[in-house]
Amino acid sequence: SIAALKPRVKWAAVIGIFVFAAGVVFAAAEPFANGLVETGESFGIDEFLLVQWVAPLASESPEFILAALLALRGRAGAAMTLLIASKVNQWTLLVGSLPIAFSISGGTLDALPVEGRQAHEVFLTAAQSLFAVAVLWNLRFGLREALLIFVLFSIQLAIPIDEVRVGFGFMYIVLAIGWTIRERRDILPLFRHARAAASGKAGAIGGQGED
Known part of the structure; x- marks a missing residue:
């Protein structure tokens, strides 16, 4: 597990996970929002x-x-x-x-x-x-x-x-x-x-x- 790693490796792993998650959120945010609005318009919501x-x-x-x-x-x-x-x-x-x-x-x-x-x-x-x-x-x-x-x-x-x-x-x-x-x-x-x-x-x- 991450907790068992050496301090430097642990910090690098945590930072890497945060950077990866931020990248995924940034890439998916606009398509998700646009798709949500278009879906609502299609179903009258x-x-x-x-x-x-x-x-x-x-x-x-x-x-x-x-x-x-x-x-x-x-x-x-x-x-x-x-x-x-x-x-x-x-x-x-x-x-x-x-x-x-x-x-x-x-x-x-x-x-x-x-x-x-x-x-x-x-x-x-x-x-x-x-x-x-x-x-x-x-x-x-x-x-x-x-x-x-x-x-x-x-x-x-x-x-x-x-x-x-x-x-x-x-x-x-x-x-x-x-x-x-x-x-x-x-x-x-x-x-x-x-x-x-x-x-x-x-x-x-x-x-x-x-x-």
């Missing part, structure tokens, strides 16, 4: 829906599969860590790279326009993320929380009306505030745990279990 949901599912399915395998093997903490790390990456590196890619493609330093439906979707996704953070204040994620998020997501997905989706965004914010008030006693211990982990002393603090 909303182009925005395809780009918003089908493309991310295709690109992120390895993460979902790996997280599911980890959870099935009793490593729920590792599975959740994987998904959270992916979300952090999406809201930082990926979102931050969009204006850069837009500027490069247009040859200007103009801002990336986010209007209408795109603005509604950004607001809804941000509100969902805020609610997810509130749910995880106590470092537990049980069946009740999972069902609540799944039901809310399914309903807002089934009603593709901008006003309804904005309403769901505000509902997520209200739920996040209510959940934070409810779990307020777990917030300070969480920050203490994070501070201890950053200083290499997380083992001295008893973490809370997983559902």
Whole structure:
């Protein structure tokens, strides 16, 4: 395995894998996007829906599969860590790279326009993320929380009306505030745990279990 190799060989192998993966993604991105849009037009499916949901599912399915395998093997903490790390990456590196890619493609330093439906979707996704953070204040994620998020997501997905989706965004914010008030006693211990982990002393603090 790669872990058993010598450090220099291991780093060379890891870098090579990343370069190869980046090359494959770069080569396949445009044909995949164009094919997706053309397929939607052929079957009368909303182009925005395809780009918003089908493309991310295709690109992120390895993460979902790996997280599911980890959870099935009793490593729920590792599975959740994987998904959270992916979300952090999406809201930082990926979102931050969009204006850069837009500027490069247009040859200007103009801002990336986010209007209408795109603005509604950004607001809804941000509100969902805020609610997810509130749910995880106590470092537990049980069946009740999972069902609540799944039901809310399914309903807002089934009603593709901008006003309804904005309403769901505000509902997520209200739920996040209510959940934070409810779990307020777990917030300070969480920050203490994070501070201890950053200083290499997380083992001295008893973490809370997983559902």
